[in-house]
Amino acid sequence: MLQSKHSEAFLAVAETGSFELAAARLNITASAVTLRLQTLEKQLGQVLIIRERPCKVTQSGQEVLLFLQHHRLMEQNLIQNLQGQRSNSQFFKLNIASNADSLATWLLSSIQKTLIQEKIIIDLKIDDQSQTHHLLEAGLVNACISTESIPMKGCEATLLGKMSYRMVATPQFIQHYFQHGIHRNALRNTPTVIFNDKDHVHIQTIQQIYGLTANMYPCHFIPSSTAFVEAILLNLGYGMVPDLQVKKELANGKLVEIMPEARLELELYWHHWKQQSIQLECLTKTLIEQTQSLLN
Known part of the structure; x- marks a missing residue:
């Protein structure tokens, strides 16, 4: 029943207080605004606007006005969600x-x-x-x-x-934990650094190569990519990191690849x-x- 062109005419008159200003907003004539408003009032069986200077909204008109303004806001929010732009923003x-x-x-x-x-x-x-x-x-x-x-x-x-990953540690960490090489028993007592419990890259790699599940070795969970690498550099553990993130550290020897067989491309x-x-x-x-x- 609330057809858009009739509702727009009512909103324009209610918000500007004038049929002439409403006509300018809608780019139509004042007589067209009057006709559309009259049609809406006839459909609803209620007088919505008191024709004074400025125009006033009746009690029934207030109810319709609040509904239409709320509907307009919901429509604007929907467009923002779908298209990503608000009417009052260039972004x-x-x-x-x-x-x-x-x-x-x-x-x-x-x-x-x-x-x-x-x-x-x-x-x-x-x-x-x-x-x-x-x-x-x-x-x-x-x-x-x-x-x-x-x-x-x-x-x-x-x-x-593709992003390339490799298992790395510091020379000091390797000297402390892997003096006798990297093997299943050594890994059971060696701390590792994992991003979070969804970090399947590390967990699946260790399980495939050494048959160890995540609950079989000590883990630091550090859910920050920068803090993750920092933890490895601070000798807190070894970990699987993308080449793009540690190229410099691998080149200057601060980090060393410890499991070439664990290399992975995602x-x-x-x-x-x-x-x-x-x-x-x-x-x-x-x-x-x-x-x-x-x-x-």
């Missing part, structure tokens, strides 16, 4: 899910120019690379970086490249809905271009 908001290692190494530097040029602000959700696509599936993000290669229905997945995919906003299309194009050299 577009995108919700992105990423693994912590990508964020700590290459992600922000890769998309910096596009974020600035396209006036994009991002809300980053951090999770394990094997779990981020669930956030997309739940509708909590617009796109994600994931190790999952198969896109869900309505989405596309593009290979970004393929990363960019998942997004097939129907994208222009801003997300730009971000997608940038990521694919930048990672061709960074992750290959």
